[in-house]
Amino acid sequence: MARRALWRSGAAKDAVPRIAHLDRDRPLVEAAKRDPARFDALYRRYLARVYSYAYYELGDHHAAEDATAATFVSALTNLDRFEERARPADGEGASTFRVWLFQIARNEVAGERRRARRRPTEPIGETVVADPLDVESAAVRRDEARAAWRAVGRLPGERRQAMVLRFVDELSTAEIAGVLGRSEGAVRVLIHRALRSVARDLGVSERSGGERGSAS
Amino acid sequence: MSLIRRDSGEVEALITDRYLDSLLAIQPTADRDRGPLGAELRADASIGAAVRAVSRRLATDLPRFHPSFRFEERLALRLAEVAASMRLPIAAGGEGQAMAIRELHPALPDPLRVAGDDEDDRDARPLLIGGAVAASALSLAGAWLAWRRRTSPMTRAIRAAHQLRLPGGGA
Numbered sequence: 001m002a003r004r005a006l007w008r009s010g011a012a013k014d015a016v017p018r019i020a021h022l023d024r025d026r027p028l029v030e031a032a033k034r035d036p037a038r039f040d041a042l043y044r045r046y047l048a049r050v051y052s053y054a055y056y057e058l059g060d061h062h063a064a065e066d067a068t069a070a071t072f073v074s075a076l077t078n079l080d081r082f083e084e085r086a087r088p089a090d091g092e093g094a095s096t097f098r099v100w101l102f103q104i105a106r107n108e109v110a111g112e113r114r115r116a117r118r119r120p121t122e123p124i125g126e127t128v129v130a131d132p133l134d135v136e137s138a139a140v141r142r143d144e145a146r147a148a149w150r151a152v153g154r155l156p157g158e159r160r161q162a163m164v165l166r167f168v169d170e171l172s173t174a175e176i177a178g179v180l181g182r183s184e185g186a187v188r189v190l191i192h193r194a195l196r197s198v199a200r201d202l203g204v205s206e207r208s209g210g211e212r213g214s215a216s
Numbered sequence: 217m218s219l220i221r222r223d224s225g226e227v228e229a230l231i232t233d234r235y236l237d238s239l240l241a242i243q244p245t246a247d248r249d250r251g252p253l254g255a256e257l258r259a260d261a262s263i264g265a266a267v268r269a270v271s272r273r274l275a276t277d278l279p280r281f282h283p284s285f286r287f288e289e290r291l292a293l294r295l296a297e298v299a300a301s302m303r304l305p306i307a308a309g310g311e312g313q314a315m316a317i318r319e320l321h322p323a324l325p326d327p328l329r330v331a332g333d334d335e336d337d338r339d340a341r342p343l344l345i346g347g348a349v350a351a352s353a354l355s356l357a358g359a360w361l362a363w364r365r366r367t368s369p370m371t372r373a374i375r376a377a378h379q380l381r382l383p384g385g386g387a
Contacts, residue, residue, distance in 0.1 A: 036299035055281050069291050118244040145277035167274045192229035199266040206266050
């Protein structure tokens with residue numbers, strides 16, 4: 001009642017609600033909030049994406065599995081704290097649940113990195129993450145793909161994360177901004193610069209255009 | 217960095233972002249480098265040729281990995297266990313329902329009931345058991361009844377046997 005009265009007042013007329021219910025995961029999230037057993041549908045939907053993100057970041061199957069498991073358990077136990085906050089500008093496919101999920105995944109990956117650093121048996125002191133395509137050579141044999149990943153792997157932290165979220169997990173810029181805690185403009189610039197770095201690394205010049213570089 | 221240069225960088229980044237939106241919207245991944253839309257994007261001159269080429273290459277070449285089926289099912293099982301443990305507090309009182317104890321088993325008389333073994337009328341009051349499963353309800357009901365009774369069933373049985381032995385049934 002109070003809201004209706006406020007809407008009639010002149011001051012509220014221009015107050016277009018900034019939060020719109022656009023989360024395409026909303027039915028699944030609401031079902032899981034009512035009955036935690038229904039979380040399984042969200043788990044199946046996002047398992048490969050979360051795992052891929054963890055794998056690209058950590059470069060190790062076991063570490064990626066640990067981070068993935070921790071992400072989903074944390075998401076399930078904290079689901080009641082999740083609030084949908086998609087904006088109209090986020091587009092039709094916007095999903096704040098998935099932003100929230102990747103925020104958790106990012107934290108878990110960071111935690112996994114810290115734990116790995118404390119384990120001296122596995123030297124991962126390099127700034128460049130391991131190359132998962134070496135392990136997955138049966139699935140991805142092309143040298144070009146390997147070269148592309150290596151070039152992405154050589155990018156500094158946030159640029160690399162933004163590239164993986166954009167190209168592998170296919171998140172929108174707005175979603176990546178939510179995951180990384182940056183503005184959309186900052187993420188756009190981050191990705192644009194990353195693409196130019198990768199192009200240089202792969203030997204793709206403005207003149208060569210679409211020609212595939214030979215650097216690896 | 218000058219303001220104009222910074223602005224032009226942001227504009228370039230914005231155009232690249234729109235290009236990526238179009239590129240990644242093409243399904244399946246293999247068609248990104250072929251097909252009519254792929255060809256259109258390949259010829260898009262709004263962004264630099266190098267960025268355009270690298271974008272197409274990354275969109276096509278970077279795979280998405282799936283964990284092993286074994287891991288997937290193991291984690292699914294673990295999540296189901298976590299979900300079950302989250303449902304327990306709800307069952308224990310989160311969604312309370314009034315259940316009358318006497319209505320649980322109205323046909324069962326108390327086999328050890330002895331005349332004169334006074335029972336409080338308050339026993340007939342309903343007990344609030346929040347959404348518990350029948351087994352839990354029965355356990356709680358049993359515990360509650362045992363607590364309510366002043367004497368144990370064994371005591372009452374001994375007392376009944378004693379009454380039968382004594383002439384006149386008196387103590």
